[in-house]
Amino acid sequence: MPAYNAFYAQSGGVTPVINASAAGVIQTAAQYPEHIKKVYAGQDGILGALQEELIDTSLEAPADIEALKYTPSGAFGSCRYKLKSLEEHRAEYERLIAVFKAHDIRYFFYNGGGDSQDTAYKVSQLSESMDFPITCIGVPKTIDNDLPFTDCSPGFGSVAKYVAVSILEASMDVASMSSTSTKVFVMEVMGRHAGWIAAAAGLAADQRELGPDIILFPEIEFNQTDFLQKVDETVKRKGHCSIVVSEGAKYPDGRFLADSGVKDAFGHAQLGGVAPVVTNMIKQGLGHKCHWAVCDYLQRAARHIGSKTDVEQAYALGKAAVDLAVQGANAVMPTIVRTSNGPYQWTLGHAPLADVANVEEKLPRDYISDDGFFITESARAYLSPLIQGEDYPPYTRGLPNYVILRKQKVGKKLPDFKLS
Known part of the structure; x- marks a missing residue:
């Protein structure tokens, strides 16, 4: 069997460890020269x-590819661009196949969430019908931790660690000033x-009553009273009181507390910030002085406090994607399989993309306390191993020494394509 080129792309919101998966794909592909010639990464x-x-990732210095393991964001650029359905806009999929043909690409590694797994599945199906079969492997990624069939999603463990540490430190701050200043944070x-990230903040709570006192989950209907x-x-x-609220907290009728009325590129409601909404409720209803903060990009960019477990799993899944491809698997996504809670142990599996695509795994009800305002011990047992271990980046002059790639591109062979 001749060797072909591979295409790797990052999709959707980035994570602290998505580049570790990229390193896993690129470094592992180099171990199979009889199958894969080069790995081309998609710009954005x-x-x-x-x-x-x-x-052309082969033009990057090996040390820079290695440095991706501790570099946040999307090193090759990511995008929020959802391909239409095959029925609506077949031209986009045909363009993908045309580019792959032109550059001798027969392997497609798509690093993203549920929408991305759906795209990879559709490309695998269309390529067969166009008599240019492409091996399509999804590489899981989402801080939301809502992909099915995998014990956890790469990116989540590091974000979980960040929010737990952040609410712990902020709660200690509020406690120290509450007698004369802020009562509620x-x-x-x-x-x-899915309330996985909000739930992870509950890990900061302990017998000393530090950390959050109240957590608002998307899975629990919000009752203001x-x-x-x-x-x-x-x-x-x-x-004093510390509160963690998920951006997706909603009323019983399904309305988000912070729905701005605008849609994003994927057709999802653009949320306008729930923390100030909740804070105003407290001020008006109880009269307490409050402060609020929105983690936003900070939580998904915080590689400096990444979970070692998360980094190792992200790399392993990138590696597994290539291993599966050269072994003949197609239209699958490698997964994390938990084999033990104490001590935490895991291995690798895989699931069909057809079953993964566009499925959201929500926080189980038994992970939420009876009153709906906190996590249970079952949740703690699941979440705690995912934030374990530290994997600090190297520092220079007091700051993390993150890598910026050269990103040299190959020459174009086709006419320009107008996006719809």
Whole structure:
């Protein structure tokens, strides 16, 4: 069997460890010269294929590829661009196949969440019908931790560590000033439909009553009366209250507390910030002085405090994607399989892309306390191993020494393509 080129792309919101998966793909592909000649990376994700902006990763210094293991963001650029359905816009998929043909690409590694796994699956199916079969392997990634079939999603463990540390430190700050200043602190975290990140903040709570006192999950309908009563009781008992709220917290009728009325590129509601909404409720309902913060990009860019477990799993899944491809697998996604909780042990598996695509794995109800405001011991047992271990980047002059790649592109062979 002749060797072919491979295409790798990063998709959607980036994570602290997505580049570790990139390193896993690139370094492992180099171990199979009889199967893979070069790995081309898409400039700005799938747009790189559509616009024939292909980065030749073989021209990067090996040390720089190694440095991807501790570098945050998307080193090759990512994008929020969802391909239409095959029925709606077949031309985009045909363009992908045309670019792959022109550059002798027969392997496609797509590093993303549920939408990305759907795209990889569709490309695998279309390529067969066009008599140019492409091996398509999804590489899981999402800080939301909502992909099915895998014990966890790369990126989540590091974000979980960041939010748990952040609410721990902020709660100690509020406690120290509460007698004369702020009584309530509200921290907003990501999580549109699944409350995994918000739940992870609960790891900071311990017998000393540090960390968050209240967590608002997307899975639990928001009741303002019950919420304000819980805040009031906590302030009266402790003198202060720390709250973590998921951006996807919603009312019983399904409306997000912070729905701005705008849609993003994937057709999802653009959320306008739930922390100030919740803070205003507390101020108006209880009269307490409050501060709020939105973690936003900080949580998904915080590689300086990355989870060692997360880094190792992200790299392993990138490596496994290539291993699966050269072994003949197609239209699958490598997964993490938990084999033991104490001590935490895991191995690798894989799942069909057809079953993974566009499925959201929400926080189980038994991970949320009966009153809906905190996590259970079952949640703690699941979450705790994922934030274990430190894997600090090297520092220069007091700052992390992150790598910026050269990103040299190969010459174009096709006419320009107009995006719809």
